[in-house]
Amino acid sequence: TQNEPRRVYDYLKYLKSILPYPVHIVSKGHITNDMISSIDNGTRFPTAPFFTQNDITGKKGMLRRQCTNDYKIQPIRQKIRELCNVAKGKHFPKDKYVEQWIGISTDEAQRMKPARDKYILNKYPLIELNMSRQDCLDYLKKNDIPLPEKSACIVCPYHNDAYWHFMKTERPEEFAEAVAFDKKIRLGSRSIKDKVYLHRKCIPLDEVEFNKKETDKQLDIIVKYGDRIDQDLLKNIVLDPDPNNRAAAVATLDEVQTMMDKGMSTDEIMNVLQATPRRKQAEGGLAGILKL
Numbered sequence: 001t002q003n004e005p006r007r008v009y010d011y012l013k014y015l016k017s018i019l020p021y022p023v024h025i026v027s028k029g030h031i032t033n034d035m036i037s038s039i040d041n042g043t044r045f046p047t048a049p050f051f052t053q054n055d056i057t058g059k060k061g062m063l064r065r066q067c068t069n070d071y072k073i074q075p076i077r078q079k080i081r082e083l084c085n086v087a088k089g090k091h092f093p094k095d096k097y098v099e100q101w102i103g104i105s106t107d108e109a110q111r112m113k114p115a116r117d118k119y120i121l122n123k124y125p126l127i128e129l130n131m132s133r134q135d136c137l138d139y140l141k142k143n144d145i146p147l148p149e150k151s152a153c154i155v156c157p158y159h160n161d162a163y164w165h166f167m168k169t170e171r172p173e174e175f176a177e178a179v180a181f182d183k184k185i186r187l188g189s190r191s192i193k194d195k196v197y198l199h200r201k202c203i204p205l206d207e208v209e210f211n212k213k214e215t216d217k218q219l220d221i222i223v224k225y226g227d228r229i230d231q232d233l234l235k236n237i238v239l240d241p242d243p244n245n246r247a248a249a250v251a252t253l254d255e256v257q258t259m260m261d262k263g264m265s266t267d268e269i270m271n272v273l274q275a276t277p278r279r280k281q282a283e284g285g286l287a288g289i290l291k292l
Contacts, residue, residue: 001028
């Protein structure tokens, strides 16, 4: 996205120097520059899951996350077609397919899913090797390979308070960039009526008192389920002020995933959930949950 910390690109340069195969770097453009340009020019705003608040009602919300698809998934697909010499819009030869290796560890096994394109076969080598995140770190240390930098965008709204606090105290230039961007998006886009914020408290980033010891359960939900359920359902769960409701909804999500792993049909899952005390949560977003 070109908004990752400089150390991410330094590490990528290092990897290119030691890996035995070519590394292709793809990019749609600079995501924050594109967002600022859309505000200045009144064009389509490339949305990220920023937090919103209505001036009149005070109601909080979240924007849909399109940044991953627009700035990561689609550029990768375009590069795959380029490398395979298949033009955009043309059908991929039926006798050919691409193995796409994805670095999801056992800690995030629930994020595994088939590729949308029939010509791509998703493979998860870390899962196949039963490697956790800690196993990966141990491997790097054992082989004297420097540990990688967190690769999220500087202005990513998924940062928890611990990371914002780290950025503010240890990387003030990056934090200043985030603060300036946070103020800029408040000017809004013609397609977004509410005020937009980087931090879930819906106050300016430079006014937030960060709790560096915080265990952010709301962001844990976003990270775990953000790619796997309907965005409106995700927003309702994350913004629910009652922690008991959030816990019940997450329990339902986990229950659905377990039943799907067992090969149960949609009708079978519906019957089971409607017979449980969490019936309300099950009915509230079952269609979205079953997109898992």
